[in-house]
Each structure stands twice: as structure tokens, then as C-alpha cells.
Amino acid sequence: MHGRKNIYFGANLLLIAAALIVLIFLMHVPTYAACDVTGDGDCDGFVDSAEAPNFPLCGGTTYTGLIPAAKDLFVIVTPENPTSPLAGMTSPLEFSTAVRSHQISASQAGCTTCTTCNERTVTESQKAARIRERLDTADTSGSDDALGWTDAVGAVNGPIPFGDAYIYTERIKNWVNLKCGSGTCKTSDNLATTKDTVTLRYQKHTLAHEAGHMLNLKQLPDSKIGNHYAASTRGTRYTLDQYVFFKSGIFYMGTVFNNPTDANNSQVR
Numbered sequence: 242m243h244g245r246k247n248i249y250f251g252a253n254l255l256l257i258a259a260a261l262i263v264l265i266f267l268m269h270v271p272t273y274a275a276c277d278v279t280g281d282g283d284c285d286g287f288v289d290s291a292e293a294p295n296f297p298l299c300g301g302t303t304y305t306g307l308i309p310a311a312k313d314l315f316v317i318v319t320p321e322n323p324t325s326p327l328a329g330m331t332s333p334l335e336f337s338t339a340v341r342s343h344q345i346s347a348s349q350a351g352c353t354t355c356t357t358c359n360e361r362t363v364t365e366s367q368k369a370a371r372i373r374e375r376l377d378t379a380d381t382s383g384s385d386d387a388l389g390w391t392d393a394v395g396a397v398n399g400p401i402p403f404g405d406a407y408i409y410t411e412r413i414k415n416w417v418n419l420k421c422g423s424g425t426c427k428t429s430d431n432l433a434t435t436k437d438t439v440t441l442r443y444q445k446h447t448l449a450h451e452a453g454h455m456l457n458l459k460q461l462p463d464s465k466i467g468n469h470y471a472a473s474t475r476g477t478r479y480t481l482d483q484y485v486f487f488k489s490g491i492f493y494m495g496t497v498f499n500n501p502t503d504a505n506n507s508q509v510r
Contacts, residue, residue: 277510278366285312285340285509286367286398298363299352304343312340314397314509315369316452317347317361326410326444327374336449336480339456339498339507345369361397361404367510370397370455372406372448380409383416384484389447394468396457398510406451413447414440420487429478429493439492446494449480453498456507470499479503 276284283289287296289309296304307313316337320328327333334342350369351360361368380387388409392402417440420426427434433442454468458481463469469483478486478495481503486493498504 281366283310283312285314287313287364291364298345298349300348302349304345304349306341306343308341312504312507312509313343314340314452314456315343315345315350315363315367317350317369317371318344318448319347319371319373321374321376321410325374325376326414327408330441330444333445333448334452336445336496337452338449339453339458339480339500339503340509342370342452347371359401368397368404370404370406370452372408372451375407375409376411377409378411378415381412381415381419383420388413388416388443389451391451391454394454394457396508396510397455399457404455406455408444408447408451410444413443417443417492420492421490424490426490426492429474429491430496433492442496443485443492443494446480446485446496449496449498453481453503456503456509458503458507470495 276282278286278288280288280290287307292307292309292313294305296307298304316334318327318333322328334344347360350363351358353362353365355362355365358365359368361371363369389407391406393399395403397404417426417436421436421439425434426436426439428439428442433439463471466483469481470479472478472482472484472486472493474486474488474493477497478493479499480495480497481499482495
């Protein structure tokens with residue numbers, strides 16, 4: 242009697258365990274979207290054979306530098322005007338490295354005609370992310386929302402408003418100047434040691450941070466704090482930290498993604 246009860250108990254445990262495995266699988270499968278483009282081995286929305294030199298864009302332009310074995314993402318970088326901080330910035334996507342981010346202009350996207358295409362469309366199966374510069378200085382709080390903003394967290398191919406983000410370059414400059422005051426300041430890695438270089442690094446950090454929100458990172462940093470990692474002065478600072486930590490003249494600023502976790506789990510589509 243007891244033997245049979247134990248057998249059934251063990252069988253029930255196996256059934257429960259199997260059911261949990263299936264449930265976990267079902268919960269995770271939808272977040273890892275299948276490669277729904279034939280011949281797209283890395284699931285970035287571009288056919289591998291097309292990720293070669295002279296990839297065609299709008300206006301008769303081409304782009305060189307896509308790699309079939311790596312996730313590529315085009316990012317439309319849109320300065321507020323031709324003389325703005327973003328317009329004069331060299332390599333604005335320098336720290337956007339969870340995937341291989343490629344800067345293009347607004348005129349290089351949007352010419353493809355299809356039922357789901359819009360002004361960010363690069364091919365029928367893939368849109369570009371877009372980061373717009375804003376020069377207003379209305380908010381100088383230095384909060385996450387004040388310096389950069391993403392309309393919706395998730396892959397750029399999602400419905401509107403997915404794929405759009407904003408950076409407030411002048412607010413970042415003013416915030417650095419406010420925190421540094423009349424003294425000197427630097428980043429914790431000592432790679433920026435003046436107000437101007439800290440400002441530039443902060444602006445690039447923000448660009449990468451917002452691009453990260455448009456990748457639909459599969460492990461998702463803590464959703465309770467806005468899909469960020471907790472900010473700290475200890476350990477490694479990540480691009481998707483909740484905020485840039487400032488203390489005693491030092492900006493603790495992430496300029497790297499949490500690799501390989503972020504890179505392995507990021508979903509462009």
C-alpha cells in the first residue's frame with residue numbers, strides 16, 4: 242500500500258516537473274522570436290547573403306560593414322540642426338555595442354514600399370532605430386527621463402511607438418556643468434577628465450543607453466526600475482544602468498553592455 246503510494250507520488254512529481262518545463266518553455270519561446278526571414282542565420286532581419294559590401298539603402302546610397310554572423314542594427318541619428326552637438330559628434334554610436342550599430346541618415350531609410358513600412362524602413366523585414374536630438378533645456382534635474390527617453394522598450398520592428406528615442410544633448414552638458422561646478426570632474430575610468438570630455442562621453446553613453454532599450458533584450462534588466470540594471474559605484478557600470486552615479490567629482494558611467502549576456506540575448510526584430 243505504502244509502496245504504491247510512493248510510486249504514484251514519484252510519478253506525480255515527474256508529471257509536475259515535466260509540466261513546469263513545458264510551461265517555462267512556452268513562457269520563453271514567444272520572447273525569442275523565430276528567424277522569420279529565410280536565410281537570416283543571426284535573426285537580425287537581414288538575409289545573410291545580402292549582408293555584404295554595398296548593402297543598398299535609399300537615395301542610391303550603399304553601406305559597407307554588415308556581417309552575416311553578427312546582429313546588425315541601423316540607427317537613424319537625427320541632429321536637431323546642422324550645428325548642434327549631435328551634428329558635430331564623431332562616432333555617436335561608439336558605445337552602442339550590444340549589437341553592431343550602424344549610423345545612417347533619415348534620407349537613407351523609408352523608400353521601401355510595403356504594407357508595414359514606414360519612414361524607418363530599411364528592408365521589408367527590418368526597420369532602423371531612430372534617435373532624435375532635442376536642444377531644449379527645460380529640465381535640468383539629471384534624471385533618466387530628463388536626459389534621454391525611449392518611447393517604448395522593445396525591438397524596433399514593433400508597432401508605433403517602438404523604435405524612436407530622444408537625447409537631450411544640452412541638458413546633459415548643463416547637468417555636467419552643474420555637478421562639477423567650479424571644480425574639476427572626471428569619469429570613474431579616467432578616460433574623461435574635463436567637463437567637455439565628460440559631457441561628450443555622457444552624451445554617447447545616453448545614445449547607447451537608448452539604443453539598448455530598442456533591442457528588446459531577452460533577459461531584461463530589472464523591469465521594476467524601468468528595464469535597467471541597478472546603478473552603483475561598485476563593480477562594473479553598464480550602459481543600461483538606471484542612472485549615472487555621481488560622487489565627489491566622479492561620474493560612474495557605463496559605456497559597456499553586460500556582455501556576453503546582453504549581446505547573446507538581444508533581439509533586433
